[in-house]
Amino acid sequence: MRYTELREGFSWEKVLKTFDWDVHEKFNMGHECCDRWADDPNRIAVYWEDEAGNTDVWTYKRLKEQSNRMANALRSLGVQKGDRVAGLLGKDMELIITVLAAWKIGAVYVPMFTAFGPEAIRYRLEDAGCKVLVTNQEQAQKIADLNISSTIILSDGLTEEGLTFWEFIQSFSNNHETEATNVMDPCVFQYTSGSTGMPKGAVWAHKILISSYPYVRYAIGVEDDDLFFGGADLGWAFGLINCTFVPLSYGNQILAYKGPFSVEKTYYLLEKYKITNFAYAPTVYRMMMSAGSEMIKKYNLQVKKFSSAGEPLNAEVVRFFKDNFGRAIYDHYGSTETGMIVDNFNVTDMAVKPGSMGLPCPGFNVAIVDEDGNPVEKGEIGQIAVDTTAYPVFFLGYWKNPEKTEEKIRGKWFLSGDLASEDEEGYFWFQGRADDIISSAGYRIGPFEVESSLIEHPAVAEAAVIGNPDETKGEIVKAFVVLNKSYEPSDELAKELSLFVKSKLSKHQYPREVEFIESLPKTPSGKIQRYLLKPNQYAAKN
Ligand code: ATP
Ligand code: MG
Secondary structure, eight states, rough: HHHHHHHHTTHHHHHHHSSSSSSTTTHHHHHHTTTGGGTTOOOOEEEEETTTTTTTEEEEHHHHEEEEEEEHHHHHHTTTTTEEOOOOOOOOHHHHHHHHHHTTTTOOEEEOOOOOOHHHHHHHHHTTEEEEEEEEEEHHTTTTTSSSOSEEEESSSOOOOOOOOHHHTTTOOOOOOOOOOOOTSEEEEEEEEOOSSSOOOEEEETTTTHHHHHIIIIIIIIOOOEEEEEESOOOOOOOIIIIIIIIHTTTTTTEEEOOOOOHHHHHEEEEEEEEOEEEEEEHHHHHHHTTTTTHHHHHOOOOOEEEEEOOOOHHHHHHHHHHHSOOOEEEEEEEETTTTEEEETTTOOOOOOOOOEEEEEEOEEEEOOOSEEEEEEEETTTTEEEESSSTTTEEETTEEEEEEEHHHHTTTTEEEEEEEEEOOSOOOEEEEEEOOOOOETTEEOOHHHHHHHHHTSTEEEEEEEEEEEEEETTTEEEEEEETTTTTTHHHHHHHHHHHHHHHHHHHGGSSEEEEEEESBBOOOOOBBBBGGGGGHHHHHHO
């Protein structure tokens, strides 16, 4: 299919008809992602596997029954419509059940991430005011001394009555009437990744399931016969919504793997489950590239579509996949607040331009605007913005922070904080976060292009580029470089890398300083935190 056909033929009314309930009257994600498919007792929803190789298979029917029991259990604990329920587990079925149950009673789900430290957990629990936390013993240990007021349910421990998680919910009925929520009722408080500072609690409406339809159907391209594996953790927007619940809302089969990422394990799972559609983050794709071509040859893989989101995807990685799998990785851009608004579409025949995040998502009005919210000319750099008056808006603002919400609005536009330009064919090219832009001798330099150039050098595994204060130039470009295994840091190599970029990009862009570093500072979800590499942050941290 052509992209233009897809875009022009798109209508939200058509999308609304794909849901089970009449969206104009009521809409509940718990119903759409689970119950509507549960009449067929054999319909498989989730293949589950953990690091030790334990496996399980979940039908939609089983999901429905157990989430109904959990919904009744939550009600018995006094959780009501609008109350918050947090989850702090890996890819456990207890977690998936908890999310569905929270939605079914009209409660708000608050995702957490198992790599969080005690303060990060406490901050979210308290900020969101969570009534219940579902977690495990290892995680609960972290917050044992913190005087948490939420009721804690353990997936691997016992209740006061001496019951396991499954026994506990087993004591409740598997009949439950799902709350007839409205599309604009809140369903999730999703804290942002914290790439630029303190995470913000973005409030989402149930509508996010509708708004994500064109993205998952056309960009990730989940089709009815796909077996989909989205590796991202359920603690983040991408993992929770796009990798898990949106595919389930189509009645698809997905793989949920609970365990740490490793390249070999990933290839093993792709082969074992005959995965046809795979989505993950750039940091993972960079690791797959670093592991080399030889490893891939050991496996018989059937993946037809690769998707990446969350950070810019370097052109080198896209080319590696094209050469080794015969298929490019399709890069997708978005944020917790906007949804995935600029994408490469796996179901179209559009040309993938390595290094570009693609074209606007059908159904969204996306523009590149200046500081005042006026669209810029083609080719010029501005902020990516999304029209807040268009149908798909599901972001209800930052929790308890209307000023922060207000700061992002210019007229009808919500500003993403990301800079990009659009080429003649309408493709978007990421320049960097507005905060990360380097201003050197009157030039504005995006770190991403410099980083991408660096990783084309065989010695470089990863790089992060920042502006270092400089008396004459304002800032100079400085690169932090993580080397591939067989390379050692040296002054010569630093010089070589500088010259390498100078020979590829323009003179003002090359890094005048190169520092070798063991690993880059990253958010728990694997995104580079450039702000922590800037000198004032060093001072603040030490
Ligand atoms: P915080 O808002 O707390 O600083 P964050 O912006 O990283 O953290 P998310 O909402 O998880 O939190 O991430 C959205 C951001 O990730 C985007 O604003 C953008 O900077 C970056 N991003 C996501 N996908 C892409 C992509 N394909 N290319 C470039 N950047 C991307
Ligand atoms: Mg952000």
